[in-house]
Amino acid sequence: MTQTDVEAIYAALAETIDRVTPEKSELFLAKLALLMAHELDDLDRVRALIESAELGLEV
Amino acid sequence: MRPAGRSDTESLYFTYPSFNAPDIDQRNTTTSSPVAIIGAGPIGMTAALALAKEGVKSVLFEKKNTFNDGSRAICVARSSFYILEHLGAVDPFLENALGWTKGRSFYRGKQILEFDMPDSKHDKYRPMYNIQQQFIEQYLWDAVAKSDLIETRWQSEILATHDHDQGIALSVADPNGHYTFDAAWVLACDGARSPIRKLRGHRLKGENFEGRYVIADIQMDHDYPTIRRALFDPECRRGGTVLIHKQPHNIWRIDYQLADDEDETQALKEATVRTSVAAVLKDIGYDGPWDLEWWSVYSANTLALDDYRDGRLFFVGDSAHIVPIFGVRGLNNGLADAANIGWKLGWVLNGQAAETLLDSYTPERRGATLDVFANASKSARFMTPNTHGWTLMRDAALSLALTHDFAGQLANPRQMTPFTYANSPAVLPDDPDFTQGPSIGAFLPDFKLAQGYVTDQLGQGFNLLCFDTSLANALSTAVPNLHVTYVPWSQALHDIYKADPDSAFLLRPDMHIAGRWKSANAQKIAQGFQSLLSSTGSNL
Numbered sequence: 309m310t311q312t313d314v315e316a317i318y319a320a321l322a323e324t325i326d327r328v329t330p331e332k333s334e335l336f337l338a339k340l341a342l343l344m345a346h347e348l349d350d351l352d353r354v355r356a357l358i359e360s361a362e363l364g365l366e367v
Numbered sequence: 368m369r370p371a372g373r374s375d376t377e378s379l380y381f382t383y384p385s386f387n388a389p390d391i392d393q394r395n396t397t398t399s400s401p402v403a404i405i406g407a408g409p410i411g412m413t414a415a416l417a418l419a420k421e422g423v424k425s426v427l428f429e430k431k432n433t434f435n436d437g438s439r440a441i442c443v444a445r446s447s448f449y450i451l452e453h454l455g456a457v458d459p460f461l462e463n464a465l466g467w468t469k470g471r472s473f474y475r476g477k478q479i480l481e482f483d484m485p486d487s488k489h490d491k492y493r494p495m496y497n498i499q500q501q502f503i504e505q506y507l508w509d510a511v512a513k514s515d516l517i518e519t520r521w522q523s524e525i526l527a528t529h530d531h532d533q534g535i536a537l538s539v540a541d542p543n544g545h546y547t548f549d550a551a552w553v554l555a556c557d558g559a560r561s562p563i564r565k566l567r568g569h570r571l572k573g574e575n576f577e578g579r580y581v582i583a584d585i586q587m588d589h590d591y592p593t594i595r596r597a598l599f600d601p602e603c604r605r606g607g608t609v610l611i612h613k614q615p616h617n618i619w620r621i622d623y624q625l626a627d628d629e630d631e632t633q634a635l636k637e638a639t640v641r642t643s644v645a646a647v648l649k650d651i652g653y654d655g656p657w658d659l660e661w662w663s664v665y666s667a668n669t670l671a672l673d674d675y676r677d678g679r680l681f682f683v684g685d686s687a688h689i690v691p692i693f694g695v696r697g698l699n700n701g702l703a704d705a706a707n708i709g710w711k712l713g714w715v716l717n718g719q720a721a722e723t724l725l726d727s728y729t730p731e732r733r734g735a736t737l738d739v740f741a742n743a744s745k746s747a748r749f750m751t752p753n754t755h756g757w758t759l760m761r762d763a764a765l766s767l768a769l770t771h772d773f774a775g776q777l778a779n780p781r782q783m784t785p786f787t788y789a790n791s792p793a794v795l796p797d798d799p800d801f802t803q804g805p806s807i808g809a810f811l812p813d814f815k816l817a818q819g820y821v822t823d824q825l826g827q828g829f830n831l832l833c834f835d836t837s838l839a840n841a842l843s844t845a846v847p848n849l850h851v852t853y854v855p856w857s858q859a860l861h862d863i864y865k866a867d868p869d870s871a872f873l874l875r876p877d878m879h880i881a882g883r884w885k886s887a888n889a890q891k892i893a894q895g896f897q898s899l900l901s902s903t904g905s906n907l
């Protein structure tokens with residue numbers, strides 16, 4: 309994925325999170341996570357990604 | 368509970384019988400029995416029938432004078448139908464129960480999943496049948512009453528047990544007074560609150576789940592097929608779950624989850640139940656008249672004894688385990704317990720098997736219960752998620768399911784399948800050449816023949832299922848106590864059993880596979896059968 313693509317996704321996520329309101333953003337992100345995991349179709353990769361997303365939350 | 372003005376057993380559609388206590392002279396003439404069974408609930412009666420099937424006498428003690436109140440367990444699984452068939456009790460069930468194969472799940476009123484349970488032309492019975500527990504008990508009772516080998520003593524409560532060298536002395540109380548009854552073996556089928564379990568100092572161990580459900584039965588003329596419906600987050604119960612099942616006699620089971628802050632006493636008041644049920648009916652678009660039959664409250668537990676055996680006493684059914692209703696395993700699991708201990712005790716008492724066979728009861732049936740726990744806990748966490756994380760992901764799955772089928776599958780309850788007794792002391796080591804097909808310890812899948820099914824061909828006791836006439840002939844006289852069942856080999860049969868024409872399966876009386884040989888001969892089979900009955904325990 310190019311730098312431009314990552315930026316586009318970054319923006320799309322930010323805008324959608326704002327649109328769905330703070331109350332629904334968590335549900336939206338959980339849905340998205342399930343959906344992307346299903347698309348990825350690779351249990352080990354998804355597990356590894358879940359682990360790396362958990363890193364640094366407290367910083 | 369029943370509506371105001373109706374007693375515990377005043378049902379809209381069922382007449383509870385009332386059984387007398389035994390005649391004092393008669394009960395004094397029989398003071399001992401090879402087996403005593405405590406509790407004539409569905410499991411106690413099934414255990415008595417399973418023993419009678421092996422020709423073993425039992426006396427059944429029940430403290431009440433009638434069946435259990437309320438419809439309680441309503442879903443009877445395919446494997447239980449085989450047990451009932453084996454005990455000669457399946458006909459009234461087939462006649463009256465409602466078979467079903469389908470479930471539908473809804474999220475906020477929209478259907479997100481329709482699932483079909485496995486069902487093919489090779490299956491003699493449907494995956495599931497709905498019938499009220501009073502009928503289950505009535506039909507079992509009809510079979511018990513017909514048996515010369517079972518004596519039932521109603522209004523007879525067991526107050527104490529006393530172990531001695533040859534058995535257990537039971538202290539019995541009935542309206543005529545107290546007496547002692549002696550049994551070589553005792554089956555404690557005395558239910559979830561098992562007084563016998565407490566008397567003997569045992570405790571159920573496990574987990575309690577948070578969710579509480581009210582289960583209410585109503586009578587209404589509602590036009591919907593026998594399909595299990597699950598409503599997630601419906602209008603009538605925001606944040607909660609509702610289950611709807613059809614039963615015979617226009618009775619509908621409505622289970623609805625209570626919110627965490629809902630007070631149980633308040634929720635169980637008749638007026639509250641009526642309002643809650645009315646809201647569910649509005650959601651499913653029913654606006655006709657209805658009658659309230661019975662209701663109760665329920666919460667999901669996964670609790671079991673560490674050991675189902677205590678000397679000469681076995682715990683069978685709810686006395687040994689309490690399982691969540693999701694996936695309808697309470698009754699079905701207990702029926703399999705009763706069938707399991709029934710044939711084993713029968714074979715031991717008849718001198719056909721070594722006493723060590725009884726050691727396989729706990730590992731097999733407790734193993735099955737732990738398997739039920741694993742599945743039911745998964746369902747319970749979906750039906751009543753109890754942490755923020757489980758709730759969020761459940762809601763995400765439901766919301767995603769509106770547009771994506773894969774997410775809807777997370778709402779599939781995956782109903783019970785019979786447990787495989789692999790590594791049990793009561794099965795033989797596997798044949799390494801037999802790599803596919805139904806495995807050691809599995810419940811034999813059925814197969815449709817030109818006429819009837821393979822299971823129709825099975826005889827009493829252990830069966831050797833083979834597909835080759837010369838093997839069948841060689842075996843027919845060679846092995847005592849073994850019934851030889853020959854079925855012609857075909858490609859279609861191979862598709863199910865993965866068996867060659869010279870393969871064979873050794874089946875236990877409960878239809879679980881005790882041994883299998885890819886290429887069988889009479890000697891291997893005779894040796895295997897012999898070692899199974901004489902030295903069970905070798906496989907552990």
Ligand SMILES: Cc1cc2nc3c(=O)[nH]c(=O)nc-3n(C[C@H](O)[C@H](O)[C@H](O)COP(=O)(O)OP(=O)(O)OC[C@H]3O[C@@H](n4cnc5c(N)ncnc54)[C@H](O)[C@@H]3O)c2cc1C
Pocket residue numbers: 405406407408409410411428429430431435437438439440441442500523524525526556557558559561562563582663664665683684685686692695696697698699701
């Ligand atoms: C309110 C309620 C709702 C339920 N709903 C469902 C459901 O929806 N689905 C499901 O699968 N399961 C359900 N169950 C569970 C199901 O009913 C049980 O799994 C089933 O009844 C177990 O049968 P049992 O024979 O082991 O025990 P029980 O049916 O409890 O029978 C035990 C018997 O032993 C007798 N007894 C007890 N102590 C003594 C004594 N000391 N001496 C003599 N007799 C004694 C009792 O009177 C009773 O008749 C429900 C249970 C209850 C209570």
